[in-house]
Every structure is written in C-alpha cells, then in structure tokens.
Amino acid sequence: MKLIQLKYFLAACEYGNLSKAAEELHISQPTISQAIKDLEREFEIDLLNRISSRFTLTPAGEFLKSQASAILQSTDSLTSRMNDFRQTNIINIGISPILCSILLPPIYQELKDVYPNLSMNLVERNSDILLNNLLEGKIELAIMGFADLDDRLFNVLPIANVDIVFCANRTNPLTRKKYVDFEDLRSEPLILSNADSIETQLILKKFDERHISPNIILFSDHLHTIDHMINHEIASSLLYKTIIHRGHGSIFTVPLSEPLSISIGLIWKKNRYLHKAAVEYIEFIRNASWKYFYDNLKPVYDKDNFIPSL
Helix, strand or coil: CCCHHHHHHHHHHHHHEHEEEEHHHCCCCCHHHHHHHHHHHHHCCCCEEECCCCCEHHHHHHHHHHHHHHHHHHHHHHHHHHHCCCCCCEEEEEECHHHHHCCCCHHHHHHHHHHCEEEEEEECCCCCHHHHHHHHCCCCCEEEEECCCCCCCCEEEEEEEEEEEEEEEEECCCHHHCCHHHHHCCCCCEEECCCCCCHHHHHHHHHHHHHCCCCEEEEEECHHHHHHHCCCCCCCEEEEECCCCCCCEEHHHHHHECCCCCEEEEEEEECCCHHHHHHHHHHHHCCCCCHEEEEEEECCCCCCCCCCCC
C-alpha cells in the first residue's frame, strides 16, 4: 500500500466520480482506476460498487476512507514537522478565485517587505473545497469568505467585511438609482461567481427569500469574463465592491437597498501542527498594515469599503 494510492482513493471518494477526481488531480482516469484496483488486489476485497461511470463505497471502502484520511493527515503533520528541521519557507495556502484578485497582490507585496524569504504555493478553489482541503491536510491555511464555520474544527482570524454591490455598464438604467433592491433584478441578466461560492450562495438565498427566480445567464469565477460581459452590456453582476477597477469608467456600482456583506478570514484547522512558515504567515496577517491597499492601490480599492479587522 502506497500513500499515493490512498490519496487517489480519497479523491475518488470526494468527487464520487473517477473522471472528475482524475481531472482535479491532473492525472489520467486509468491511473486513478489502477491505483484503486491495486488496493483491492492487495486487500483482496472490493472497495467500490461500480455503477457505470459512478460508484458507491462498500463497507470495506467506507472503513478505508475513514482510516486513509487519518493516515494522510498524520503523514502531513509529520511532513510539516520534518520541514521545520530544514527551515522550509513555503506555505501551502488556499484562496477562493474571486478573492485572489482582491487580496493576493497587496498581501504578496507586504509579505515580501516583512518576510522576504517566505513563499506561497497557491491553491485556487471555492470555499467548500478549501475547507475539505484543510481537513485533509492538503493545505495549511485558507483565505476565504466564511459563515457559520464549525469552531470545533477551524480557527479563524478575521480580515475584513466586504460589501456586495450591483455592478453594471453605465448605460444600464439601474445605475441611475441611489439603491438597487432584489426586486429590481427580477429580469436583469446576471453573471455571478460559481454557484458553490459563499457569495453566490448568499445572493441566491436572498432571491429565494423574496420568491424571485433570478435571470442568471452565466456562472464564472474569471473576473476577466465578468468584466467583459458587463462592458459589452450583455449582463450585470453582484460582486464585491473592491473588485471593480474603476479606471476605465464604464462599470458603475450601486449599493443594495438591503446591505449585504461577506466576512473574509484566514482559516486553519484546529489541533493541527503548523510549521514555522505557516505560523509566521498567521502573525503577518494579524499585524499587516494593509498599506498597499491604502496607498499604492487607492485608484482600485475603496478604503471605506474594505476595513481590515485585525
């Protein structure tokens, strides 16, 4: 039995589909299939009930899943502790794609000022996947929007509360309103970030509470795509206000009549050993001045709307 086989098996369990698991791991489907078959051959028992392209776990598979997760977490902890002996300066950190465009450049700039030798291995995923990655030890830290986190599992260092606003081309009649409410958006073509992102889940909940079926034409985490759709008057959006680059003047933002904001924080798993570089990163975020937001990026970021709460 090899650790890589357990990793592939857990990925298959997470996605419930061998093709999807292979895609996420950037390997071929035959590779992950063979790894699971090798485990079955070694244990002389079926781990999966295969149903066409999908599968369910056998009782043995369920047991291996629980044990494999613990084994890989323990291995990850051991790796982190051994890394301390060679004074590694690399942090495995996850961040949601939308927030990456807001936070990464200024965080990186200030990080280099404080810890010039510290490096980040970045994983861009949505909130649910990042939380799973933290639990499974695939990453040490995550910067993401959060709500109702299980405080038995995670530590949270709050970073900011960021407003969500209506964003549209300046030709859109709604940009002339002082405030926009969800009723105004009943038939408005919208492009939102991916459906499993925390901000989109919150937005869809607000629509559902008002019994409105929004006209969502596209989900995307690519800001270039969203910006392109707005600039070409194809759709409007609901986004973090700090995302909008106002230099070209073609995108207007309007506050929502019922303010909507997302809490953003640095999150890590409780009771997990963190190597020195990860601990230094937590302290860096705790004491960051955010000067690159307030000084260097003033034309792009709205200081009044982005208030670090460190």
